[in-house]
Amino acid sequence: MTPVGLQSYLVLGAILFGLGAIGFLARRNLILMFLSAEMMVQGVAVNLLAFSRFRGNLGGQVLTLFMITVAACEAAIALALILMLYRRRKSLDVSLWQELREPDQDAVIDEEPLPLPPMEEPSPRLTPAGPAPQKREEEVSHV
Amino acid sequence: MTRVTSFLGENWTLLSPALFGFVGIYFLLPQGRRSRPLPGALLGAAALLLAGWLLVAAVGPLPESILFYAFAGLAILGGGLMISQKNPVHAALSFALIVLASCGIFLLNAAPFLMAATIIVYAGAIVVTFLFVIMLAQQAGISEADQRSREQFLASLAGFVLIGGLLCVLHRTYQNNDLDSAMATLRQVADANTPAEIKEIMGDPKKMGDPKKIRRLAMMEELKKQLPQEHTEIDNLEGDWARMDVPALTSRARRLLSSHVRVGSLVPTEKHLSKNSGVAPNDPDAWKTTSSGALTERLPARNVAALGKSLFSDYLIPVELAGMLLLVATIGAIAIAGRRQEALR
Known part of the structure; x- marks a missing residue:
């Protein structure tokens, strides 16, 4: 019976890094792309701390501290940039900025229509039955 | 060709969860009308359970391993949820889940100060700022960009080839x-x-x-x-x-x-290295000094004091540079985001 080894922590870091890479490549929302990059940073932090513990040296923890600092700076700058890009195009879609691509690349055009929004059920209507109640003078005046 | 088949035959136990995860994530990524979240979720859960079973089979039910698998499972689950959510607000909350789970991992790795710092900086500041920006930018609801992915097949293939390669290399290096x-x-x-x-x-x-x-x-x-x-x-x-x-x-x-x-290992053999950060x-x-084959804990118990000693002896110039970087980033963010008022006038 052995405790959790260094390998398990490194595997966790690798999986977080890979999932973040997939999110960065596949998603089209600017904010989600940035969150995926932050997820990759978390994977690296897990790796560094595992090495720090298993080598008995605090260097990994210090490096992670600097990483958090840089991530905070990066988040501030990136959110400012995202806000500015949003003001230009009124959308967070990266595909709207695809004129920045290389000259020999083809433009990405969405051909498939999106699913229709779900139909709202009409609210039920009651058919009036019987004579309408007579309104008295003082009731009307109070309203 | 024979080398490829023998490689696959040796490592199929490692590669099968990666394959399940690849197909699961491919189905889970939003893709307009063709989205199929249910089989994707089932395949993803199968991949997670398979990987967990492969790893748990090697270690015993110690408190550390139970905590590790709980936190690691939460982190990976949050990762899968984050990249497959259509609503960016839900994605930001899943990112908070990843951060909290990896903070548990930090605590298992004897880093209580970094756990607190990560919770405060990431879950407290960054995620809240993200939510703020999302609310500001997406008042009309889920936009068109969130319902489609870009090259979801190639992206998930690339990601899982990366994960599979890393798993094989790690297995080969550490299975000794x-x-x-x-x-x-x-x-x-x-x-x-x-x-x-x-x-x-x-x-x-x-x-x-x-x-x-x-x-x-x-x-x-x-x-x-x-x-x-x-x-x-x-x-x-x-x-x-x-x-x-x-x-x-x-x-x-x-x-x-x-x-x-x-x-x-890339250890410099002759050079004198500082002992302020540990061994x-x-x-x-x-x-x-170690007498048994088990892992020896050599990190100091007084984590914050040792971290401070290390920061202000070995890493003094990086600390100053980090402070400078924070100042520059603050000024830069204000300069970039605050330009609208000038344009309006």
């Missing part, structure tokens, strides 16, 4: 239980003082058919295979054992232990 147990025995030998203790550890060389002795001879063969440059040293170790020369045996075991530190990586004394 034989070498670890041999090193544990060598550590015991290095700490031994009398011939009786050596006989207790390695068996009696004069007794024929001693099971301990046969096991140790197999260990020597393993050591020769793993450390080919130390061939003569291991032969001499065997000779010392046959003659029961205890001082020579212990010193030789110490030398072999220190050579193990240098095998396959210097090229310090052979660090490896003599």
Whole structure:
């Protein structure tokens, strides 16, 4: 019976890094792309701390501290940039900025229509039955 | 071609969860009308359970391993949720889940200060700022960009080829239980003082058919295979054992232990390295103090004090630079985001 080894922590870091890479490549929302990059940073932090513990040296923890600092700076700058890009195009879609691509690349055009929004059920209507109640003078005046 | 098939045959246990995860994530990514979240979720759960079963089979039900698998499962679940959510607000909350789960992992790795710092900075500041920006930018609801992915097949293929490759490399590098147990025995030998203790550890060389002795001879063969440059040293170790020369045996075991530190790692052997952050990586004394094969905890218990000592001795200039970077980033963010007022006037 052995405790959790260094390998398990490194595997966790690798999986977080890979999932973040997939999110960065596949998603089209600017904010989600940035969150995926932050997820990759978390994977690296897990790796560094595992090495720090298993080598008995605090260097990994210090490096992670600097990483958090840089991530905070990066988040501030990136959110400012995202806000500015949003003001230009009124959308967070990266595909709207695809004129920045290389000259020999083809433009990405969405051909498939999106699913229709779900139909709202009409609210039920009651058919009036019987004579309408007579309104008295003082009731009307109070309203 | 045969090399590819033999590689797949050796590593199919590692690659099958990655394959399940690949198909699961491919189905989970938003893709307009063709989204199929249910089979994707089932395949993703299968991948998670399969990977967990493969890993748990190797270790026992210790508190650390239970906590590790709970936090690791949460982190990976949050990762899968984050990249497959259509609503960016839900994605940001899943990111908070990833951060909290990896903070649990930080705590398991003896880093309480970093756990607190990560929760405050990430979950407290960054995620809240993200939510703020999302609310500001997406008042109309889920936009068109969130319902489609870009090249979801190629992206998930690339990600899982990366994960599968990393898993195989890690497996090949760290699956050396034989070498670890041999090193544990060598550590015991290095700490031994009398011939009786050596006989207790390695068996009696004069007794024929001693099971301990046969096991140790197999260990020597393993050591020769793993450390080919130390061939003569291991032969001499065997000779010392046959003659029961205890001082020579212990010193030789110490030398072999220190050579193990240098095998396959980028350790600067001659340079003087600082000891303010803990054990210097090229310090052979660090490896003599351990007496059992189990992991030794050498990080100081007073984490914050030790971290401060390390930051303000070894890493003083990086600390100053980090402060500078924060200032520059603040000014830059204000300069970039605050430009609208000028444009309006």
